[in-house]
Amino acid sequence: MTTPAALKRIADTIWELPMSYKEGMLVPARIFASEKLVKEMDAGVFEQVCNVATLPGIQRYAYCMPDGHWGYGFPIGGLAAMDPGSGVISPGGIGFDINCGMRLVLTNLSAEEVLPRLHHLVDRLFARIPTGVGCHGFVKLKQDEFRQVAEQGSRWCLKHAYATHEDLEMTEEGGCFSGADASDVSVKAVERGFNQLGTLGSGNHYCEIQVVQPHNIMDAERAEAFGLTMVPNQVVIMFHCGSRGFGHQVATDYLKLFLGVMERKYGIKIRDRELACAPFHSPEGQSYFSAMKCAVNMAFANRQVILHRIREVFSDVFHKSPEELAMRMVYDVAHNTAKLERHTVNGRVKELLVHRKGSTRAFGPGAQGIPKCYDKTGQPVIIGGSMETGSYLLAGMSSGADAFFTTAHGSGRTMSRHEAKKQFRGDKLQHDMEQRGIYVRTDSFGGLAEEAGAAYKDIDEVVLTTELAGLSKRVARLVPIGNIKG
Amino acid sequence: MPYEFRGDIAHADIAFDASGSTLEELFSAAAEATLKVMAEDPTAVRPTETVRVSLAEESLEMLLFEFLNELIFYKDARRLLLRPQWLEIGSEGVDSYQLQAALQGEEIDACRHQLDTDVKAVTMLRLSVHQVPGGWQATVVLDV
Numbered sequence: 004m005t006t007p008a009a010l011k012r013i014a015d016t017i018w019e020l021p022m023s024y025k026e027g028m029l030v031p032a033r034i035f036a037s038e039k040l041v042k043e044m045d046a047g048v049f050e051q052v053c054n055v056a057t058l059p060g061i062q063r064y065a066y067c068m069p070d071g072h073w074g075y076g077f078p079i080g081g082l083a084a085m086d087p088g089s090g091v092i093s094p095g096g097i098g099f100d101i102n103c104g105m106r107l108v109l110t111n112l113s114a115e116e117v118l119p120r121l122h123h124l125v126d127r128l129f130a131r132i133p134t135g136v137g138c139h140g141f142v143k144l145k146q147d148e149f150r151q152v153a154e155q156g157s158r159w160c161l162k163h164a165y166a167t168h169e170d171l172e173m174t175e176e177g178g179c180f181s182g183a184d185a186s187d188v189s190v191k192a193v194e195r196g197f198n199q200l201g202t203l204g205s206g207n208h209y210c211e212i213q214v215v216q217p218h219n220i221m222d223a224e225r226a227e228a229f230g231l232t233m234v235p236n237q238v239v240i241m242f243h244c245g246s247r248g249f250g251h252q253v254a255t256d257y258l259k260l261f262l263g264v265m266e267r268k269y270g271i272k273i274r275d276r277e278l279a280c281a282p283f284h285s286p287e288g289q290s291y292f293s294a295m296k297c298a299v300n301m302a303f304a305n306r307q308v309i310l311h312r313i314r315e316v317f318s319d320v321f322h323k324s325p326e327e328l329a330m331r332m333v334y335d336v337a338h339n340t341a342k343l344e345r346h347t348v349n350g351r352v353k354e355l356l357v358h359r360k361g362s363t364r365a366f367g368p369g370a371q372g373i374p375k376c377y378d379k380t381g382q383p384v385i386i387g388g389s390m391e392t393g394s395y396l397l398a399g400m401s402s403g404a405d406a407f408f409t410t411a412h413g414s415g416r417t418m419s420r421h422e423a424k425k426q427f428r429g430d431k432l433q434h435d436m437e438q439r440g441i442y443v444r445t446d447s448f449g450g451l452a453e454e455a456g457a458a459y460k461d462i463d464e465v466v467l468t469t470e471l472a473g474l475s476k477r478v479a480r481l482v483p484i485g486n487i488k489g
Numbered sequence: 490m491p492y493e494f495r496g497d498i499a500h501a502d503i504a505f506d507a508s509g510s511t512l513e514e515l516f517s518a519a520a521e522a523t524l525k526v527m528a529e530d531p532t533a534v535r536p537t538e539t540v541r542v543s544l545a546e547e548s549l550e551m552l553l554f555e556f557l558n559e560l561i562f563y564k565d566a567r568r569l570l571l572r573p574q575w576l577e578i579g580s581e582g583v584d585s586y587q588l589q590a591a592l593q594g595e596e597i598d599a600c601r602h603q604l605d606t607d608v609k610a611v612t613m614l615r616l617s618v619h620q621v622p623g624g625w626q627a628t629v630v631l632d633v
Contacts, residue, residue: 045500047498047499072500072501073498073499073500073501074499074501074502075499075502075612075613075614075630075632076614079501095613098632099609099610099612099632100609100632135599135604135607136527136528136564136597136604136605136606136607137527137564137565137568137570137607139568191562194562194566195562195565196565198566199565204607205604205607205633206606206609206633207501247565248561248562248565248566248609251561251565251609251610251632252562254610255558255610255611258613259551262613275614276616277612277613277614279613416500416501417500418500419495419496419497419498419499419504420500420501420502420503420606420633421494421495421496421503421504422496425496446599446604447604447605447606449529449603449605449606450604450605450606453606
């Protein structure tokens with residue numbers, strides 16, 4: 004790839020495009036990347052991060068994380084903090100899959116205990132967690148009940164015995180963004196999503212069985228604090244999914260609404276229709292913020308009921324209760340959200356509307372809003388790699404303030420889905436992965452081919468870059484042995 | 490088929506160009522491409538259910554956006570894979586377009602349809618509908 008001539012290296016892992024790079028930029032654009040990663044980034048990243056820099060109210064910089072790649076509106080790996088008083092809210096800065104996120108769950112089982120039953124375990128997970136195109140969930144709700152889920156998130160799950168108090172404590176924002184009002188959500192969004200609670204989806208959504216090998220622990224103290232050192236070769240479960248059709252429809256509805264009012268009513272001109280936005284304090288902006296929170300809450304609840312089912316499956320297969328198997332959550336992190344947070348800008352603490360699209364909040368030690376037990380370590384950050392190459396658990400760092408305490412969210416693609424499908428065959432990939440000790444179940448060989456490891460950036464390079472940039476510290480590398488995907 | 494998938498736009502999404510000698514053919518081709526993203530074998534989708542759609546938008550691009558979103562909506566809400574059996578597009582002036590369609594298809598059958606990738610949404614990225622010699626062409630990027 005060719006990087007823009009104006010791209011200037013500020014530090015080993017920080018690159019900048021000045022305000023003069025594109026007309027209308029209100030702040031410079033900053034990209035966190037190693038030299039290798041920045042060279043791999045497609046032209047769309049530079050174009051899109053500079054478009055973000057033109058949005059009203061943006062503070063300090065428009066950012067892109069080391070896993071950044073070409074998206075729609077914001078690049079994937081995008082971050083922008085707006086002054087809520089003068090700034091906008093943009094669905095394109097959050098994404099269609101609102102609160103797509105990651106959850107990591109412990110067990111006290113070792114790989115040696117799991118491997119003899121791995122096929123049975125993965126087959127049972129695949130049978131009991133709905134995956135793939137248009138799947139309906141295992142939690143059957145009426146539309147009014149679903150609206151309660153949208154307003155209460157994981158709290159609804161607690162009331163209905165799908166969650167423990169500790170699960171909520173280990174979820175960003177306690178598993179519920181307050182201020183979600185289901186009357187801001189269309190009938191169509193509810194119709195699309197009310198039967199999808201308890202579904203994984205497809206694409207890059209998955210549930211993976213992973214092993215913490217002792218030689219892959221990089222920070223022993225934090226690994227112990229996060230519960231990764233109960234037994235050698237400890238087995239953990241990582242899964243990735245979001246708000247399903249409900250969130251997709253909320254984003255679609257408001258994208259269209261904002262396109263209609265942005266210029267006509269508010270005189271805002273933008274470079275890319277996917278950046279359609281409205282003033283945060285406008286009726287439309289507030290209505291979207293509330294609807295977005297409903298989708299965020301649905302996604303938290305979706306991951307929570309899936310966790311409940313994972314616990315049931317493990318319990319059945321290993322003939323022990325989830326408590327006996329120590330199936331506690333490490334944490335749940337959201338990728339695609341906008342949140343009001345307090346950050347320091349020009350020496351003053353102020354409230355900002357932080358858009359994260361394909362990026363992860365990474366609060367450091369002592370930060371408000373993280374569980375007390377992580378006060379000394381910083382917030383756990385879960386970064387999923389490709390299904391072939393492994394994933395990481397990291398921790399937020401005190402040095403992350405420059406990027407509003409935000410880090411990467413995954414490997415980031417380097418190859419289009421179309422190209423990956425041409426290069427790889429899903430059935431062969433499944434066979435090859437099994438030879439390498441990773442048992443995969445899927446409904447879609449085409450979808451599997453799209454997720455081949457070679458279609459992604461080098462996860463080791465991405466997470467190392469986040470550490471060198473002071474965004475998140477590596478705690479342990481997690482190696483996959485089983486995976487279900489849609 | 491009068492559509493072609495592209496690998497040069499937005500790597501995490503799915504982009505395609507569609508074409509047709511009429512607007513109706515163009516929209517049908519775009520619908521077929523969307524169906525193909527979700528089902529490896531769209532020919533296996535049988536016309537057992539019919540859904541009627543009526544849309545009005547200020548531009549052809551928004552009309553296509555909304556039309557494809559209807560297909561995505563029914564995929565989630567009723568687990569239906571659909572394609573237009575009949576479709577008519579009209580206009581009143583330069584900023585008013587209407588679409589009437591009968592969509593036909595059937596409930597998702599994971600084995601028979603060889604499911605592929607779930608489509609989340611139609612994006613505005615590079616979305617275009619324009620006249621070309623001999624007909625119409627569109628570019629669409631789907632979020633998956």
